[in-house]
Amino acid sequence: MRDYVAVDIGASSGRLVRGTLQDGRLALQEIHRFENGFSERDGHCYWDIDHLYREILRGLQQAKKLGIERCTLGIDTWAVDYALLDEKGERIGEVYAYRDSRTLEAVPQVHAAYPFARIYEITGIQHLTFNTLYQLYAHDPKELAAAKEVLLVPDYLYYLLSGRKMNELTNASTTALLNLQTRDYDPDLLGLLGLSRSKFPALTEPGTRLGSIKPELVREYGLPECELIVTATHDTASAVLGVPASGASWAYLSSGTWSLIGLERQTPLATPEAMERNYTNEWGAYGTYRFLKNIMGMWLIQEVRKDYGKQHSYAELVELAEAVPPFRSLMNCNDDRFLNPVQMTEEIRRFCVETGQPVPDTPGAVARCIFDSLALSYDVYLQELERLTGQKPETLHIVGGGANNGLLCQWTADVAGISVEAGPTESTALGNLLVQMISSGAIRDIGEGRELIRRSFSIRTYVPRGTNADQIAEARRRFADLLAR
Template sequence: MNHHIAVDIGASSGRLVLGRVEDGVLKLQELHRFKNGFTERDGSCFWDIDDLFAQIIAGLEKAKAAGIARCTLGIDTWAVDYVLLDARGERVQEVYAYRDRRTEGVMEQVASRISPEAVYAKTGIQRLNFNTLYQLYAHDPEELARAEQILMVPDYLYYRLSGRKIIEVTNASTTQLLNLATRDFDDELLQLLSLRRGQFPALTEPGTVLGGLRPELMALYDLPECELVIAATHDTASAVLGVPVRSGRHAAYISSGTWSLLGVELSRPINSPEAMEANYTNEWGAFGTYRFLKNIMGLWLIQEVRRLFGEQYSFAELAELAAEAEGFRSLIPCNDDRFLNPADMIAEIRRACAESGQPVPETPGAIARCIFDSLALSYRSYLQELERLTGAAADVLQIVGGGANNGLLCQLTADLTGREVLAGPTEATALGNLAVQLIHTGEVAGIGEARALIGASFPITSYRPRAVPQLDALLLRWERLHAR
C-alpha cells in the first residue's frame, strides 16, 4: 500500500494531502482544501466539528474518484480543545474554541487551590489560560458529570471514522493534566476538576493502528479502504517530525502558522523553576521525545488583519507592502493577552502603539511591517531564553509551516537572531503526519530516515544574517516596550 493521506486541520483551514514515495522522493498532492474557524454564538466561541468531519468524508470521496482504492490515513489538528461524549457515544455539547473568553480569570482560581509551581512540576506544561485544565475548570460541572468520555478534537474525528475511542499522547499532553513521572493523567488534577480517570480513554502512541472505516460509512459513501494510523495528532508534534534537521548541526525550530512555536526536540523534559518562570512547555512528542518550546502569538496577527481588510490582499501581497514600509517604526508585544482574540485586531494594534508613544501604523503595509518586525524581535528574545534554559546554542534556526513562505519575516529573523535561517518545508505538518504512516508501512525505517527523505524531497531556502542598523537602540526600545 503506497498511498497515504494526511488529514491536516489548523485553526483557519484544513486539507487532505496525498503522499507517495516515488523513485526515492516523497511527492505530495493536495486532494481537498476547506476553511475552518470558530463562530461566536450567545457570547461563546465554538468549532463546527460536524463540518470538519463532513470535509474529511468529502476529501476521501475525491480520493476514491481519483482512483485511490486503498490507503493509510492519519489526522492532526490544533491542541487543547476537547469533546464530551455521553454513554451512547453522542456529543454532550458543542465544541468550545480555545479563544473563548470563559477562561478569563480561571488561572487565578485554580492557583488558589493548587500552586502553579506544583502543577508545572507535575506536568511541565506552560501556563496558558486556554489550556484544557482551565477550560475544564470553567466548564458546566453538570455537563462534565454527564460525560462518559472526554476526547481531544483529533481523537473525536478518529472515533467518528473508526468507532474506536483513544486519546493520543502528543495532544493529550497539552491538556496540562498528564504527569511526567507516571506518564498518565494526574490524580490530584483530576480530583481538582471532579473528573475520573475512566472518563479519558487509554493513552495511545503515534503509529498505533485503529483499523478500517466504520462499515456504515463505507455503505453510505464511495470511499477508499482506509487503514487508520494514529499520527502525532497535535499539529505541532507532526510539524516537528517534519523538520529535516541536517546531520551535525544543532537546530532550533519555529513551527510558523497561526501560532509560532519556537523550541527544540529533547529526550527528557526540563520542568525546572527557571523553565516555569520563562513559561516554556514540555509537550510530549512522538517516539519518546519532548517538545521544549515557547508559544508565540504568530501569524494569527496577520490573519486577523487580512480578514478585517476584507481579504482584498493575499498574504504575499501584505508581505510585499510590509517590505516597502519603514522598518522598526512601530512595535507591539506579540504575546500580550490583548492580541489573543480582540474584537478588532487592527484597532488593537493601533491602540497599543499609541499607548506606548509610538507612531500609529495606518496603512496595510505599515500594520503588516509592525507585525513582522515584532515577531522577529520576539523570536530573538525567546531563542536567547531557549539557549539559556537548555544550555545549548543553536547554530541554525529552521522555520517550517506557512511562515517559511514569508521571505521578509525569514530574513528579519536571520538578521535579528544572528543565525542562519533555513526556511522550509512549508508542508511540515502534513509531512510529519505522513512520516508516521511511512514508518508504519515500512517504507522508511524510522524518523531519522523519514526526515532525510523529507530533506531530499523539498527545497530549503537559506537566509544569512545581515547587519541591523542601530541594533542596540532598537533592542533598548524593545526592552522598554515589554517593561511597561
C-alpha cells in the first residue's frame, strides 16, 4: 500500500493528511493538525512561517511513528503572500499577511502609473487590495533590492524541505504579474515594481517531481523518506481539483475562510465586462482556468465566534441561527470594512445601523445575518457567471468546511434555485493527493480522480424546496440595494 501525504495549510489551521488506496477507494487519515493565524506587531500583520515549517516536521515525525517509511508529499497553502531570499538563500525579514493594511496607499499609486484596465487585460486577475502586485509595490525598497529571489509561501516551504527553488504556476497566477498570452511574468508589470524576471524562479507545473526531502532533515528529525511532488499549491486550485463533479454543467463553491465561487474553464475570460464585475482568471492544473469570484466567507463567522469568546461551536452557531427569522438583517459580505475589522460583530452591527436595518443583538442573529447574506451573494454571482460565460450550471458543488453547514447549503439551494451537492469537506487535501497520485501513476487523470472521490466519500444533496418565494424575492431586492450603495 503506497502512502501519499498532503500538507494543507489554510489561514486558520494546517494539517497533514495521509491518503491511501484501499479496495478501489481513497481513504484519509489525519496525521497532525495545528493552529495558524497572523499576528500584529508594530502596526503590521505577519505570518509565523517558522512555526508552519516546524509543524510540518512534527507532522512528518508523527507519520513515521504511524509506520509510514516512504511516501510522496505535496504542499498547498493560501495565495499571494511571499518570502524574500538573499544571496545565501536566507529569508529577509518577516512574511507579511495579506490582511495587512500597507497596500491601501499602494493601490491608487499603482493605478496612477498603470491603469487597472490594462493590468486586467494582461493578467485577467481581479482587483483585490492584497494582490502580490500591490504588496511588492508597498514593500521596503531596500529589502526588495537586497532580495535575490521571491518565493510564494508554499514554494518557500518546499524550498525549506528540499533546498530547491521553484514557482508553482497556480499560485503564481494570483500575483497579478503573469501575462495570459505569454504565460510568463509580464516585463512591464515587473518594471513598474523595479524587479527583474531573474528574481522569480522558473514557473513549475503541478505534478512535477521535485526530488527527495533533504537527507539531513530525515536523519536529524527521524522523518520518512519523502519524494516531494509539486501540487497545485494554491489551496483553491487544489480544492477545485477535489470537486467530485462529472460532465460539464456544474459550478463550484470552495467554502472556507474565503468563499470562491466559479466555473472551471479551458480558456480565460478577461473581457471588460468580467473586469467590471471583478471576476478572476486564476490558472488551474492541467491546462484549466478558474473563472471565479472571491467572497469573504467563513472568516466572517470565525471572527464573530472569537468575539463571543469561542463559547459556541460552529455547529451551535448554525443551530442558533436556525431559530432566528430569515432575512431580518443583511450585509454586503465583500465590503472592505469586513476584511480585518477590530471587532467583526460590532462592524456588522454598525453596517446594519447605517443601512437602516434591525441590529442583530444575539450570536444567533449575527450568524443568521452572515449566512443569509452569503446565500444571497452566491445567488447573485451564479447569475453573473451565467451572463458572463453563457454557461448555466445545473449543479453547485460546495466543498470545504462550509459543506457541513446544512442551513447555508439548503438556503443556497432555495435562494439560487439550484441543486447543491455538499462535500467532501477535505477537498483541498484531496486535490493535493490526486496530483500526487496522477504523477505517481496510481490514477490516469483528474477525471478518474474525481470519480474516485465520488466513490469514496458521502455527498449530501440539497434541492430547491420552492417555498418562501415572496420572502426570497424581497430579500433579493433588498440585497441588490445594499450592493449598489
